[in-house]
Structure formats: structure tokens, C-alpha cells
Amino acid sequence: MARREKAIGKDVVISKAGGIGLAPLRPAMYHLISQRNQYGKIVILYGARTPEDILYKHDLEQWRGRFDVEAQVTVDNADGNWRGDVGVVTTLIRRAQFNPSRAIAMICGPEVMMRFTIVELQNCGAGEDNIFISMERNMRCGIGFCGHCQFGPVFVCKDGPVFNYGCIKNFFGKREI
Numbered sequence: 001m002a003r004r005e006k007a008i009g010k011d012v013v014i015s016k017a018g019g020i021g022l023a024p025l026r027p028a029m030y031h032l033i034s035q036r037n038q039y040g041k042i043v044i045l046y047g048a049r050t051p052e053d054i055l056y057k058h059d060l061e062q063w064r065g066r067f068d069v070e071a072q073v074t075v076d077n078a079d080g081n082w083r084g085d086v087g088v089v090t091t092l093i094r095r096a097q098f099n100p101s102r103a104i105a106m107i108c109g110p111e112v113m114m115r116f117t118i119v120e121l122q123n124c125g126a127g128e129d130n131i132f133i134s135m136e137r138n139m140r141c142g143i144g145f146c147g148h149c150q151f152g153p154v155f156v157c158k159d160g161p162v163f164n165y166g167c168i169k170n171f172f173g174k175r176e177i
Ligand code: FES
Pocket: 138, 139, 140, 141, 142, 143, 144, 145, 146, 147, 148, 149, 150, 155, 156, 157, 158
């Protein structure tokens, strides 16, 4: 079943931290909002290093302003003008209003962040087959040729970059892979 169909009727949680901001997950958010009535709760949890590192602020503000979307933002290091949350993005999971046992989660960020996010989601009752992670690492050729993106038995460029956690859990997080 396609990821999109799998999410229909469920709560959807998007968790993103660091790197290139929301870019990889913005299209998913746009789709969810355009088909809003097909989904349960929609939650976006976004973490940045500092307030200056927050990208796509306009999108985040718009989502925060909706009654049918929960958007939470946190930073690792705040400055004096920051009035929001401080801390890693995983701390937002327990506060978010969704039902983990009937939620689809999409995660994108540094591998260590994704690992902690997965643990937190599973501790809350999320199923491993309902967790999708987007791998961004080690891309060079992009066509399955150079081997730089090899990740266990798969290639991120050819087989991903989005993977179902249940399918890759045996080698996800292993440094030497
Ligand atoms: S980027 Fe070269 S094999 Fe994937």
C-alpha cells in the first residue's frame, strides 16, 4: 500500500529537525492540508538549532494559525527574543495531541535525532510499520552507481530516500553499515 493511502483516516505526525529545514516534508504537509478531511489529527514538530536557523517561518506560522493542525517548534539554543520551546524536538512528542497507536509518523533529520524520535514514538505506542524515515546521507551519483549511499542491503538513492522503519530496523543506526 502506498504511504499516502496508508495514512488515510489516521493521525499524521511529521517530525523534522536540523539540516535543510522543512524542505523534504513541506510537500507532504501541503498534501495533508489540501486533503484535510481524509486524515485525523495532523501534527508537525519542528526543531532547529537556533531561532535564526528556522526555515520556512511563513509556513510554520500559517500552520500554527490553523485550528485543524498542531504545529510546535523548538530550538536547541535560544536567544533573548525567543519565547518558544527550548530543547530537542523529541521532547515535543509526548505533549503533542495525537493517538500514537493509530498514527503514521514521518521523520526527517540527522540519524541520531531519528533514532531518538523512533524510540519516543514507540514508547508512546506507535507501530514500527507506521513510522517512515527519510534518509539524506551520503548521496553522490544519485543513480545507484557509486555505492556511497549504500545502507545495509539498500541504496538510499535508488530504494529511498524514504524507508519504512519496520523494514530497515535491523541495520538502522548501525555505524558501520
Ligand atoms: S548516490 Fe551513488 S549509489 Fe546512491
